[in-house]
Amino acid sequence: MKTINIDSNNITNIFNEMQQDLGGSLKSRPQEYHLILDNDLASGTITGVCFKSHICFMQYDITFKEDTLVINNMPSTNPIHFMYCAKGKIAHSFGNEEKQRVLNQFQTGIFSSDPSKETTLFFKKDEHVKISNIMVTTTEEASTEDNIDKLRNQLLKTFMPKNGEQTFAYTGSYNLKIAEQMHQLEAITQKGLVRHLLTQGIVHLMLAMEIQQHKEDQKNSKNNFGSLTKDEVDNIRELAEFVRNYPEIQYNLKYLSSKSGLSPAKLQEGFKLLYNRTVTDYIRNVRVETAEHMIKTTDLNISEIVYSVGLTSRSYFSKIFKERYNCSPKYYQDNQNTLVATA
Known part of the structure; x- marks a missing residue:
């Protein structure tokens, strides 16, 4: 020692x-x-x-x-x-x-x-x-x-x-x-x-x-800076994992708050400091990452993938996908062989 x-x-x-x-x-x-x-x-x-x-x-x-x-x-x-x-x-x-x-x-x-x-x-x-x-x-x-x-x-x-x-x-x-x-x-x-x-x-x-x-x-009360207990931190981690496993669900703060037993403010605080994202940003990021994986590993077309990850607008999906990967989903799908060969 x-x-x-x-x-x-x-x-x-x-x-x-x-x-x-x-x-x-x-x-x-x-x-x-x-x-x-x-x-x-x-x-x-x-x-x-x-x-x-x-x-x-x-x-x-x-x-x-x-x-x-x-x-x-x-x-x-x-x-x-x-x-x-x-x-x-x-x-x-x-x-x-x-x-x-x-x-x-x-x-x-x-x-x-x-x-x-x-x-x-x-x-x-x-x-x-x-x-x-x-x-x-x-x-x-x-x-x-x-x-x-x-x-x-x-x-x-x-x-x-x-x-x-x-x-x-x-x-x-x-x-x-x-x-x-x-x-x-x-x-x-x-x-x-x-x-x-x-x-x-x-x-x-x-x-x-x-x-x-x-x-x-x-005083055995919540402090003014919004501290989270260990159980609350664990609940947020479990909730984040649930979102990652089921991105297709139509999430909102009310549903997530009810599922976790935490207030919307607690959820936002926890996601910001555990994942450096708001709840909405975290869900969107999970969906984009899941979609990217599906493009590489399945034969589904882009529209099918969009609905599979809980989105309803293909144009919106194309926008957030391009922001993340600097190319359109269609281009990414059409050029998988080239991208793999040059990776």
């Missing part, structure tokens, strides 16, 4: 130590680091950035080649860890304690402890994991501005151990909106100060969403 120790809150030191442990290529911008890995230990990237608000953000988009522990031990700063798992799953514990808390895909977790405890993340061998970890320093010396004092005081009150306890641990319900913010981070193309400010804004928004998630979970 590979063990990586992080014992500094300095972003430069963190990534220099990680490169020493894991190898790889380290690229940097001011206060932002990217460790790119493709070796016998791991493949993927680890990114990190720190802000003057004494908030550091790290993201692991990585597959370790052996079981790996990442141990955070920062007694001088004692941060609160706000974690989110966007892909795969990880386990967390304090130090070497036997109890592990699993964060599944789309699940949040908040962990803090007194300075004597370490925060340990368990990465399983050959599992592609994508997680974010927002670390908020809570020591007195970290606060330099009134708004930082207010943030620190709120976090201390809510997320630090109380009543003689040494640890605080919370795993939240499932939230797809935070995954969307991670996509926004990856989409930033600007450089310099603009990039830093955009990144800081999104990270602060992710932090706010995790705090809100905890607040609403404590």
